[in-house]
Amino acid sequence: MHQWGRREDQRLTMGKGRFVADIEVPGCLDAVFVRSKTGHGTLRSVDCAPARAVPGVVGAWAAADLMDMPACAHSASVLQDLPPVPHSVLARLSSDEAVAGREWPALVKERVRYAGEAVAVVVGEDRYLAEDGAAEVTFEVEPLPAMVRPSDAARDSFPLFDGLSNVALTGEAGQPIDDSVWRDAAAVVEGRYRQSLLLPTPMECRAILVAPDADRLTVWAGHQAPHRLRRELAASLGWPEDRVRVVVPDTGGAFGSKSATFPEYVVVAYLAVKLRRPVRWIEDRLESMMVATRGRGQDQRVRLAADADGRLLAYELTIEADVGAYPHLGVGLPMQTAWMATGPYATPKVHATVRSVLTNTMVTYPYRGAGRPEAAIALERSMDTMARRLSMDPAELRRRNLIPPESFPYETPTGRRYDSGNYAGALELALRTVDYDGWRAEQARRGKDPGAMPLGIGLSCYVERSGGEPGGLFEFGGLEAGEDGSITARCGAASSGQGHETVFPALVARTLGVAQWRVRLIEGDTGEQPEGLGSFASRTAQVVGALLWHACQLLIDEARRRAARMWGVPVERVEWSDGTVRDAHDRSAVLDLSHLVKATGPLKVDDRFETGMAFPFGTHVAVAEVDPELGTVHLLRLVAVDDCGVVLDPEIVHGQAFGSCVQGIGQALYEGIPYGDDGVPLLGNGLLDYLLPTFSEVPPIEVRHTRTPSPGSPLGAKGAGESGCIGTPAAVVNAVIDALQVADPDLLQMPLTPDVVWRAARAPKRGEPR
Amino acid sequence: MKITLTVNGEEFPLDVEPRRVLADVLREDCRLTGTHLGCEHGVCGACGVLVDGEAVRSCLILAVQCDGSSVRTVEGLAGPDGEPSALQRAFSAEHALQCGFCTPGFLMVATGALEADPTLGDDPDRIEDLVRSNLCRCTGYEPIRRAITRAAQEARQLAP
Ligand code: FES
Ligand code: FES
Numbered sequence: 001m002h003q004w005g006r007r008e009d010q011r012l013t014m015g016k017g018r019f020v021a022d023i024e025v026p027g028c029l030d031a032v033f034v035r036s037k038t039g040h041g042t043l044r045s046v047d048c049a050p051a052r053a054v055p056g057v058v059g060a061w062a063a064a065d066l067m068d069m070p071a072c073a074h075s076a077s078v079l080q081d082l083p084p085v086p087h088s089v090l091a092r093l094s095s096d097e098a099v100a101g102r103e104w105p106a107l108v109k110e111r112v113r114y115a116g117e118a119v120a121v122v123v124g125e126d127r128y129l130a131e132d133g134a135a136e137v138t139f140e141v142e143p144l145p146a147m148v149r150p151s152d153a154a155r156d157s158f159p160l161f162d163g164l165s166n167v168a169l170t171g172e173a174g175q176p177i178d179d180s181v182w183r184d185a186a187a188v189v190e191g192r193y194r195q196s197l198l199l200p201t202p203m204e205c206r207a208i209l210v211a212p213d214a215d216r217l218t219v220w221a222g223h224q225a226p227h228r229l230r231r232e233l234a235a236s237l238g239w240p241e242d243r244v245r246v247v248v249p250d251t252g253g254a255f256g257s258k259s260a261t262f263p264e265y266v267v268v269a270y271l272a273v274k275l276r277r278p279v280r281w282i283e284d285r286l287e288s289m290m291v292a293t294r295g296r297g298q299d300q301r302v303r304l305a306a307d308a309d310g311r312l313l314a315y316e317l318t319i320e321a322d323v324g325a326y327p328h329l330g331v332g333l334p335m336q337t338a339w340m341a342t343g344p345y346a347t348p349k350v351h352a353t354v355r356s357v358l359t360n361t362m363v364t365y366p367y368r369g370a371g372r373p374e375a376a377i378a379l380e381r382s383m384d385t386m387a388r389r390l391s392m393d394p395a396e397l398r399r400r401n402l403i404p405p406e407s408f409p410y411e412t413p414t415g416r417r418y419d420s421g422n423y424a425g426a427l428e429l430a431l432r433t434v435d436y437d438g439w440r441a442e443q444a445r446r447g448k449d450p451g452a453m454p455l456g457i458g459l460s461c462y463v464e465r466s467g468g469e470p471g472g473l474f475e476f477g478g479l480e481a482g483e484d485g486s487i488t489a490r491c492g493a494a495s496s497g498q499g500h501e502t503v504f505p506a507l508v509a510r511t512l513g514v515a516q517w518r519v520r521l522i523e524g525d526t527g528e529q530p531e532g533l534g535s536f537a538s539r540t541a542q543v544v545g546a547l548l549w550h551a552c553q554l555l556i557d558e559a560r561r562r563a564a565r566m567w568g569v570p571v572e573r574v575e576w577s578d579g580t581v582r583d584a585h586d587r588s589a590v591l592d593l594s595h596l597v598k599a600t601g602p603l604k605v606d607d608r609f610e611t612g613m614a615f616p617f618g619t620h621v622a623v624a625e626v627d628p629e630l631g632t633v634h635l636l637r638l639v640a641v642d643d644c645g646v647v648l649d650p651e652i653v654h655g656q657a658f659g660s661c662v663q664g665i666g667q668a669l670y671e672g673i674p675y676g677d678d679g680v681p682l683l684g685n686g687l688l689d690y691l692l693p694t695f696s697e698v699p700p701i702e703v704r705h706t707r708t709p710s711p712g713s714p715l716g717a718k719g720a721g722e723s724g725c726i727g728t729p730a731a732v733v734n735a736v737i738d739a740l741q742v743a744d745p746d747l748l749q750m751p752l753t754p755d756v757v758w759r760a761a762r763a764p765k766r767g768e769p770r
Numbered sequence: 771m772k773i774t775l776t777v778n779g780e781e782f783p784l785d786v787e788p789r790r791v792l793a794d795v796l797r798e799d800c801r802l803t804g805t806h807l808g809c810e811h812g813v814c815g816a817c818g819v820l821v822d823g824e825a826v827r828s829c830l831i832l833a834v835q836c837d838g839s840s841v842r843t844v845e846g847l848a849g850p851d852g853e854p855s856a857l858q859r860a861f862s863a864e865h866a867l868q869c870g871f872c873t874p875g876f877l878m879v880a881t882g883a884l885e886a887d888p889t890l891g892d893d894p895d896r897i898e899d900l901v902r903s904n905l906c907r908c909t910g911y912e913p914i915r916r917a918i919t920r921a922a923q924e925a926r927q928l929a930p
Contacts, residue, residue, distance in 0.1 A: 019806070496869055695912075
């Protein structure tokens with residue numbers, strides 16, 4: 001038998017993966033949504049009748065049709081109306097007040113609030129037939145002024161919800177900074193940064209299949225949080241949770257974008273119940289580009305003050321967040337940026353304010369990094385501006401301000417308690433790895449050679465938060481030992497490419513001292529594991545890893561107790577080693593776990609386990625060459641030094657770090673959703689208009705790790721996988737600014753497309769009259 | 771319309787609507803779901819298959835255009851004993867997949883190139899061009915380049 005790198009690889013390389021769209025359920029119908037092309041408008045009429053006449057179409061409904069649908073003699077008959085989209089009030093990230101009066105209907109009722117919002121659904125015997133039907137649906141939307149930028153929407157000249165402000169939430173972290181601090185500081189720099197709206201773009205779009213069976217539903221969805229989906233779908237249907245089972249099969253990437261209960265999911269579940277037939281929705285890419293959740297979306301203003309020696313005195317961050325058309329998790333997400341505004345520096349005064357504004361764009365939601373890239377990018381760009389102001393080397397400015405290793409745990413002015421860190425260690429390793437002095441010498445050489453392309457070096461020191469917020473730092477799961485020697489681990493997580501089936505059995509095997517092949521993992525199935533939180537916020541290695549470690553301890557304790565009882569000896573005398581129990585005083589008393597189970601009955605342990613919040617950190621360095629004539633950026637080198645505490649599987653963590661660096665490069669140089677003034681995304685040519693990095697855009701990247709264990713978890717693991725999205729963008733942007741030496745760095749707003757760079761290359765340089 | 775596709779050596783007599791794209795016919799009519807759809811407009815390459823040995827984006831070609839052709843999909847890469855191909859092994863060894871959604875497309879485009887020219891391993895530029903042709907959102911591509919290089923070099927050693 002071939003030895004696979006990861007257990008998942010066998011099926012995924014052999015074409016035997018099972019993604020939602022691959023699942024064959026007899027009689028399954030396809031749902032297709034009819035979507036508004038207008039970004040903001042009043043829905044005057046929808047006519048689904050012509051669609052119903054199309055052969056192969058089983059039904060077509062607008063919200064009004066569903067409201068009028070006669071109750072059938074079925075358990076769903078209690079549903080008088082299509083339920084709204086659940087809004088996930090989670091761990092301080094969103095609030096009921098923000099949602100009150102601004103509910104997200106699963107199908108548009110009176111007003112369209114974002115381009116692509118669904119006005120009707122057509123269900124057919126197959127996708128082609130359902131699309132034939134959808135093409136026949138007619139509807140009328142009377143346009144209203146579109147609120148596209150948060151600054152415009154915040155003026156409330158046109159509310160998205162009558163009688164309610166477009167500002168859905170205001171918040172702050174830290175204390176306001178006295179004017180005298182700014183007045184008296186030796187140096188104060190300011191900046192304005194745009195964090196564009198991004199498309200997470202997992203290669204598999206969203207997908208759900210709902211199959212009813214008597215009074216139960218089985219739901220297959222590519223999803224990060226199956227228990228949340230179960231809870232929210234059950235609540236939408238007015239059902240008890242135990243009648244819904246959510247199964248997450250292979251999932252083709254998520255990056256934060258697959259953890260909600262989307263409007264389409266509510267509709268599909270509702271129709272499966274109404275029709276008593278399996279219904280699926282397989283999103284296509286053009287649809288996804290129009291209506292999948294967006295990431296980032298902040299307009300930021302900053303002020304940073306330092307003394308003449310470059311010691312930071314104060315930092316102020318003002319965030320105006322574009323949270324899209326309906327308040328959801330994204331409303332509170334910018335608070336993450338505010339809480340993380342302090343970054344890795346010992347700045348005594350930090351104040352961040354947030355205003356989350358509703359706009360006529362699709363909803364903003366976590367995308368890999370989720371609030372932390374926005375914090376790191378704003379601060380790290382400002383650090384470079386400060387270094388230039390003080391004529392100080394940017395590495396030296398950082399060195400003087402990084403929180404020293406002996407200061408942990410460190411309470412930040414913005415309310416975070418950093419668990420552990422050696423920030424300077426990561427910085428120095430990054431500088432050595434990239435050969436910082438060598439590149440500075442090359443930069444100086446090019447500066448004297450008028451024919452040479454300008455070159456820049458960009459640094460970015462970051463600290464992020466992993467595991468989740470208080471109230472969400474736990475997970476459920478357990479272990480079961482079989483008579484056949486097998487050990488089954490269960491947990492509430494769900495993989496979307498992170499290799500859980502490989503990493504966690506290896507961890508359990510290591511902890512118990514048994515062969516890896518004996519251990520298997522079951523996850524992503526609410527029928528197998530009754531409670532769970534899921535995989536988001538870089539929590540799985542940290543929290544689920546700790547939970548499974550803890551379950552191993554419970555299993556060992558139980559095995560020792562049973563052996564002690566069997567042998568009639570005190571439990572202290574029974575030792576555990578390499579999957580066996582043995583009597584310390586009697587060498588002949590040795591029993592393998594499987595024999596113990598045979599002798600004493602099924603052995604199953606289950607628990608809930610909680611870790612502390614953890615704070616991974618690192619330094620990324622980019623070296624960029626800029627062609628001022630073409631406006632192109634050529635990355636020569638990227639070094640990413642990350643510290644995610646104790647690493648469970650070095651190759652998997654390396655792969656996560658590398659892949660996320662490439663996404664970080666995407667944000668810095670290529671990605672951003674352009675919106676027209678009418679609120680319609682300008683993505684008519686699909687993925688040709690939204691530039692995901694291809695192999696051509698990948699520079700030589702070197703990923704290295706330092707290792708500072710987290711004291712908040714028994715394994716010492718911190719979250720991994722988001723580092724590139726957090727650390728890389730500012731390094732790239734700083735490198736470009738360093739190459740061009742523009743007087744006004746605010747000219748370089750991401751993505752740094754050739755157009756942006758070309759214009760900046762023509763703007764006044766530092767030291768030139770503006 | 772009645773057509774015959776030979777898929778991975780097996781004959782499929784099919785009755786398909788002329789508008790159906792090859793990917794849908796492979797996935798739904800032949801129940802070979804290893805071929806994935808990542809964009810359905812020809813950009814991502816997840817749907818890559820070989821039609822008469824040529825790499826084709828199966829979302830951009832109609833099944834009826836392939837009448838009488840021989841189609842190879844990811845399900846047809848393993849050896850007769852079910853053992854993975856050198857390329858499949860290399861993908862796993864080099865961690866060239868995370869979620870695995872893009873993997874069939876990369877495997878097929880690289881298989882086509884390797885089979886057309888077993889000396890591919892001598893030419894890093896051509897391998898890089900292959901990696902450039904498809905999208906992957908997880909890996910950052912470098913592991914995919916290494917995997918194809920590894921398999922190509924293995925093939926080179928076996929070639930006369
Ligand atoms: S699905 Fe065919 S190229 Fe993307
Ligand atoms: S492995 Fe996920 S898209 Fe390539």
